[in-house]
Amino acid sequence: MISLAGRDIMHSLGKFVLTGMGLGLLIGVTLSMAGIYRGLVDDGKALLENSGADLWVVQQDTIGPYAEASSIYSDVWRGIRSMPGVARAANATYFTMQVRQGERDVRAMVAGITAGELGTPGWPPHLIAGRQITRGHYEAVADFATGFKIGDRLQIRRNYYTVVGLTRRMVSSGGDPIVFIPLKDAQEAQFLKDNDAIWQQRHRTAANQAFNRPQVPGLLDAVIASQSTNSYVNAVLVQVEPGHDVDAVAESIRRWKRLTVYTRSQMEEILVGKMIATSAKQIGMFLAILSLVSAAIVAFIIYTLTLGKIREIAVLKLIGTKNRTIVGLIMQQAIALGVIGFVVGKITATLVMAPIFPKYVLLQPFDSIIGFVVVMVICMLSSIISIRAAMKVDPAEAIGG
Amino acid sequence: MDGKGVRIEGLKKRYGSGDTAVDALRGVDMQVAPGEVVGLVGPSGSGKSTLLKCLGAVIEPTAGRMILGDEIIYDDGWKVKDLRALRRDRIGFIFQAPYLIPFLDVTDNVALLPMLAGKPNPEARSRAIELFQALDVEHRAKAMPSQLSGGEQQRVAIARGLVNRPPVILADEPTAPLDSERALAVIRILNDMAQQFETAIIVVTHDEKIIPTFKRIYHIRDGVTYEEAGEGRSIA
Ligand SMILES: Nc1ncnc2c1ncn2[C@@H]1O[C@H](COP(=O)(O)OP(=O)(O)OP(=O)(O)O)[C@@H](O)[C@H]1O
Ligand SMILES: [Mg+2]
Numbered sequence: 001m002i003s004l005a006g007r008d009i010m011h012s013l014g015k016f017v018l019t020g021m022g023l024g025l026l027i028g029v030t031l032s033m034a035g036i037y038r039g040l041v042d043d044g045k046a047l048l049e050n051s052g053a054d055l056w057v058v059q060q061d062t063i064g065p066y067a068e069a070s071s072i073y074s075d076v077w078r079g080i081r082s083m084p085g086v087a088r089a090a091n092a093t094y095f096t097m098q099v100r101q102g103e104r105d106v107r108a109m110v111a112g113i114t115a116g117e118l119g120t121p122g123w124p125p126h127l128i129a130g131r132q133i134t135r136g137h138y139e140a141v142a143d144f145a146t147g148f149k150i151g152d153r154l155q156i157r158r159n160y161y162t163v164v165g166l167t168r169r170m171v172s173s174g175g176d177p178i179v180f181i182p183l184k185d186a187q188e189a190q191f192l193k194d195n196d197a198i199w200q201q202r203h204r205t206a207a208n209q210a211f212n213r214p215q216v217p218g219l220l221d222a223v224i225a226s227q228s229t230n231s232y233v234n235a236v237l238v239q240v241e242p243g244h245d246v247d248a249v250a251e252s253i254r255r256w257k258r259l260t261v262y263t264r265s266q267m268e269e270i271l272v273g274k275m276i277a278t279s280a281k282q283i284g285m286f287l288a289i290l291s292l293v294s295a296a297i298v299a300f301i302i303y304t305l306t307l308g309k310i311r312e313i314a315v316l317k318l319i320g321t322k323n324r325t326i327v328g329l330i331m332q333q334a335i336a337l338g339v340i341g342f343v344v345g346k347i348t349a350t351l352v353m354a355p356i357f358p359k360y361v362l363l364q365p366f367d368s369i370i371g372f373v374v375v376m377v378i379c380m381l382s383s384i385i386s387i388r389a390a391m392k393v394d395p396a397e398a399i400g401g
Numbered sequence: 402m403d404g405k406g407v408r409i410e411g412l413k414k415r416y417g418s419g420d421t422a423v424d425a426l427r428g429v430d431m432q433v434a435p436g437e438v439v440g441l442v443g444p445s446g447s448g449k450s451t452l453l454k455c456l457g458a459v460i461e462p463t464a465g466r467m468i469l470g471d472e473i474i475y476d477d478g479w480k481v482k483d484l485r486a487l488r489r490d491r492i493g494f495i496f497q498a499p500y501l502i503p504f505l506d507v508t509d510n511v512a513l514l515p516m517l518a519g520k521p522n523p524e525a526r527s528r529a530i531e532l533f534q535a536l537d538v539e540h541r542a543k544a545m546p547s548q549l550s551g552g553e554q555q556r557v558a559i560a561r562g563l564v565n566r567p568p569v570i571l572a573d574e575p576t577a578p579l580d581s582e583r584a585l586a587v588i589r590i591l592n593d594m595a596q597q598f599e600t601a602i603i604v605v606t607h608d609e610k611i612i613p614t615f616k617r618i619y620h621i622r623d624g625v626t627y628e629e630a631g632e633g634r635s636i637a
Contacts, residue, residue: 001517400573
């Protein structure tokens, strides 16, 4: 026996491949959507992984520092540091802003990290070029994705920073690259007002009778100094000593201070379950719509191909072809269309969408397998209408009236 | 008649029921010997197509008997279980238009039938090629149907009707689209094939050009057949 479907496909190969490619672009977009979702989750996980923390201590009743604003006193870390089971604790600040470099500015998450050595929580774990921050001020380590190079001068608010090191895949949960700067600078930048505002605040303070008392020398200067220093951070990152139970340490910190503490898995829950939940829903909607559109296209194409063959099907039936063979003819064409579409889609997603899409697109083999199965199921289901049409064809039609 | 060929006795076919019932066949008697080509002629609506469909096992008669070779295939009900296999193995069809499968080459259009009957591909194809030699189209064996002339296509269609060596071939207006020269050529081929393969061939036709070539003609009118000796004019 010969493959009727195969012969039919080869006979109109051009039409078939073109249709398959059209379908492939649609499947490519669908696979990329799944990749974008995976990328969002992966960005979140990379952020947590790279922070090197086991616990995040944040302002009470907030889901900071990434998903909500959180501020805690900058000396809280000392107390935490001395608690049993705590290996290291370090302050950290995070805020997302435009970082200027020459003519351009890049949206980045600026992370303030404490002075220390490699392995300090909050520090970038590996560099792809340059060195870590060694001075207390005006040095920066930037992620490769910012496009900055070593030696570049960055402007963050009023101050300039020199890029001394580069990282890879250090991103916020929104996918913005991270720029690390010393904590003190970051604290200042986060709460910094512009020159005018400072001048006006000083002016108002000086005009306030309560602060400007000639009989108390030095009071005004002290008040102004306290106004312009920032003694808050967004979170304390904690590493737990090996052998200690992370949840137990978290619990003791919670009891000790009126602070909220998150473990790694709770933090993941916040990032995936709350921060990207809306994006995930949007992506889910698009996936559903794209699947429906693909199904409609496959169904329409296969139906058109089948209607064009009604006469041949009647003849095939008349000369004794089994229904199974005719079902096979239609089904195999639908499957072939799906396979061409999937291959083109996979190539589109891998070679076109993923590199040019502005967000991280993580194409997982498992998603591809699911995608392939779904495409196959869609193709088979959408060939049902055509199969029913073919089954209705009466072999007597071949004989005519 | 010795039990070969085709015999039809008192065949009736009623379409529908009640007030709208149509008695398309009201008692058809017919017999065609192996190697014989007979004409079946009659005005429009007389029941020609209905008779072919009954004999071709695609619609069920209402009553009567149909005998194919030495087997009773219908006797007030089908006597054969697998009508599909009956059509495939024991009945050849030739249509008004060739109706070749456009995505199969000429050889496989014909070889498909023995393949459907479970013959291995090489055997099926060599059977087809054998017929192409007899029908003078073997030089087109590798071509696609769309690359053939109308006459060549019709000869391939005849090969398809013959390939499983059926005891009967039903030809439904096989010469309608052809000019008289080609029409006569087709009839000559059918006569040759009938004799060569011991096949009974029934040709439904309106075609004035070919009617004189039949030795025997069945006229059908209002679902009843009348036999008539034809002129049996030889075809040069
Ligand atoms: N499926 C059907 N249902 C009801 N009546 C039918 C059906 N098919 C045919 N008939 C009727 O049966 C009668 C015989 O029809 P048939 O098609 O056999 O004629 P025919 O001799 O082939 O005519 P023509 O030369 O026009 O093709 C006609 O009156 C026709 O209207
Ligand atoms: Mg008719």
